[in-house]
Amino acid sequence: MIHPDTEVRFINSTVGHGVVATRRIPRGTVTWVQDSLDRTFPPAEVETFPSMLREVLDKYCYRNRAGHYVFCWDHARFMNHSFDSNCLLTPYGVEIAVRDIPAGEELTNDYGCFNIIERFQPCAEDGGRDVVEPDDLERCHHLWDDKIRGAVKHLPEVIQPLKELVDPAVWQTLNAAATGEVTLDSVATMLFREA
Numbered sequence: 204m205i206h207p208d209t210e211v212r213f214i215n216s217t218v219g220h221g222v223v224a225t226r227r228i229p230r231g232t233v234t235w236v237q238d239s240l241d242r243t244f245p246p247a248e249v250e251t252f253p254s255m256l257r258e259v260l261d262k263y264c265y266r267n268r269a270g271h272y273v274f275c276w277d278h279a280r281f282m283n284h285s286f287d288s289n290c291l292l293t294p295y296g297v298e299i300a301v302r303d304i305p306a307g308e309e310l311t312n313d314y315g316c317f318n319i320i321e322r323f324q325p326c327a328e329d330g331g332r333d334v335v336e337p338d339d340l341e342r343c344h345h346l347w348d349d350k351i352r353g354a355v356k357h358l359p360e361v362i363q364p365l366k367e368l369v370d371p372a373v374w375q376t377l378n379a380a381a382t383g384e385v386t387l388d389s390v391a392t393m394l395f396r397e398a
Contacts, residue, residue, distance in 0.1 A: 205279040206234045207364050209310060214283065217326055221283045221309045228304040231357025231381075234290045235279050235298035236368040244272040265292075265317035270395040284325045285311035286332050291347050291354075292316045294388045295373045297365075299358075301350040315339025316347065318395040344391035352387060355380050 208226040213219070228234060249260055249272055263280040264272040274280070282290070288311040292298045304310060314323055314335045323335040336342070358381045366374065379385040 204236055204238045204240070204365060204368055205275075205277050205282075206232065206310075209234075209278070211278045211281050212309075214309060218283050220281050221311075222278055222281050223309050224304045224306050226306050228300050228310075229357065229361040230300050230303050231354050231361045232300045233297050233358075233363055233365045233369065234300050234310060235275075235292075236365045237273065237296040238368050240276040242274045242276065243267070244274065246270055246272070261320075265314075266320075266395055267318070268294075268393050268395050270318070270397070282310055282312050284314040284323070284335065286313060286325075286328050286330045288313040291351055292390070292393070293351055294390060294392045295376065297369055297373065297377075299351060299354050301354040313339075313343075313347065315343055316390060316393065318393070340391055340394040344389050344394075347390045348387070351390065352380070355387060357381075 205222065206228060208224060208228060209222050210225055211220050212223045214221040244260065249257060252260070260272050260274060264274045267273055289300060289302050289304050289308070290298050290310050290312055291301050292312065298312070318340065319335060319337050322337065325335060327333065355377055358377055376385060380387045
C-alpha cells in the first residue's frame with residue numbers, strides 16, 4: 204500500500220500520470236509497503252498469459268529477487284522513474300522517502316532497483332546516468348544503500364501511517380538500524396540472478 208497522503212495526477216504528455224504528495228512527507232517515512240493485496244506472479248505463470256496481459260505486467264510490475272513479477276494493486280504502480288528519486292525500495296518489502304517530499308512534488312523511484320529485463324531510456328536528467336540498465340542493482344547499490352541508511356535514521360521521529368502494515372520483525376530491524384544497533388542489508392540483495 205502506498206502512503207495515504209498521495210494521489211495520481213497527470214504529470215505531462217511524456218510520462219503520463221504519476222504519484223504526487225498531497226501533504227509533506229518527511230525523510231524517513233515509509234512510503235510503500237508490499238501488502239497482502241499486491242499480487243506476485245512467477246515467470247512461468249506470466250508466460251501463460253495473453254500478450255495484452257503480459258504488456259500490463261511489463262509496464263506496471265517490478266521483479267523481486269526471485270524473479271517474480273510484483274503487481275501493486277493501488278496507485279503505487281504509477282510511480283515514475285528518476286535518477287535522483289525521492290523514494291527507494293529496500294530489501295525489506297518497504298520503500299522509504301530518502302529526502303523530504305513537499306506537498307505537490309511527485310514521488311519517484313529509481314527503476315534500477317527493479318530488476319528490469321531490458322534497458323530503459325527515461326527522460327533526460329542532469330547527473331551521471333542516462334539509461335536504466337538490468338544490472339544497475341549490481342553497479343549502483345552503494346549509492347542507494349547510503350541514501351537508505353541516512354533516511355532510516357529518521358524513521359522513529361516521523362509519523363508512519365503505514366506502520367501497521369509492516370511486518371513487526373521488519374519494523375524492529377528498521378528501528379534497530381535507525382539507532383545503529385544493526386546494519387541494514389544492501390539493496391544488492393534484491394538482485395535477481397538468472398540461473
